[in-house]
Amino acid sequence: MFLTRFRFNTARMGARRLLTAPQSLHAAVMASFAEKVDHQGGGPRVLWRLDQDLRSDVLLYIVSPHRPDLTHLVEQAGWPTTGSWQTAPYAPFLARLAPDDTWAFRLTANPVHSARRHAAEPTKRTAHVTPRHQLDWLLKRQTDAGFAIVERPERLPDELDGVWREVVVHNRHDLTFGKKDQSDGRAHEVKLTRVTYDGRLRVLDPDALRRTLTVGLGKAKAYGCGLMTLAPAE
Missing domain, CATH: 3.30.70.1210 (Crispr-associated protein; domain 2)
Structure with a gap:
């Protein structure tokens, strides 16, 4: 399992479009995985959530069975030359x-x-x-x-x-x-x-x-x- 955080650049049109369209954002999240994620069983799945912090930053959190690649989100809705995303293994925390x-x-x-x-x-x-x-x-x-x-x-x-x-x-x-x-x-x-x-x-x-x-x-x-x-x- 992995926990990922991504910060939106809300000045960009692509970010505003994704933040106002849950279906589009869901599709963007699911496109972060090279292999199709199976949600038919009862095991771990891809979950996501939007948060706004005290600085008014809009953050996307993702919990997933596989490590995501958010390159497309950085290009559409982030900072392509200076920004990225953070992903950490989730299992050590869950075990605690x-x-x-x-x-x-x-x-x-x-x-x-x-x-x-x-x-x-x-x-x-x-x-x-x-x-x-x-x-x-x-x-x-x-x-x-x-x-x-x-x-x-x-x-x-x-x-x-x-x-x-x-x-x-x-x-x-x-x-x-x-x-x-x-x-x-x-x-x-x-x-x-x-x-x-x-x-x-x-x-x-x-x-x-x-x-x-x-x-x-x-x-x-x-x-x-x-x-x-x-x-x-x-």
Whole structure:
């Protein structure tokens, strides 16, 4: 496994085009690998996420089973003569995860649920739109994903269940774009909501957490959702 970081040159037309078109950016990420990546099995896959740091830099993070070559991204959306990308082996870090370790985390995800207006109607995948329900979506998945968000009983409780947790839900983006159906070639509209979670977690099950970090969490992984990364907790 490899973890890669690339910085966009947002002054370039190619960067602006990719940053506003999730399908195009997904295609650019997948073009970073000489061999076609198989996402049909349940093993590690290619995950990606866009971050904006305090300097307003726009960063692309990629987790992948194989080392990527982002030459085409540098040429289209980076600094061809002075910029590059950074890739590091991910396995040594994953091997260090241990029960009860505490880490800062960031996750961009597509929090959805199945809903219907009446009993005769089939269920439809629907986005959670409030921070409270978006947080609840993550809390329902944390144990199976191998972690628990850090709780602070000495703080005033929140409105969810009377427990204050070290997590913030922010940076919501509602995306709408067209996509061709592979079966009949017809175009249809895709709508999805991306939100970012920043907080601190405690490791419950290292193997389950390793799977979360390499397989992703939730839906819409092709469109920049599902990638969780960890950093030393202050």
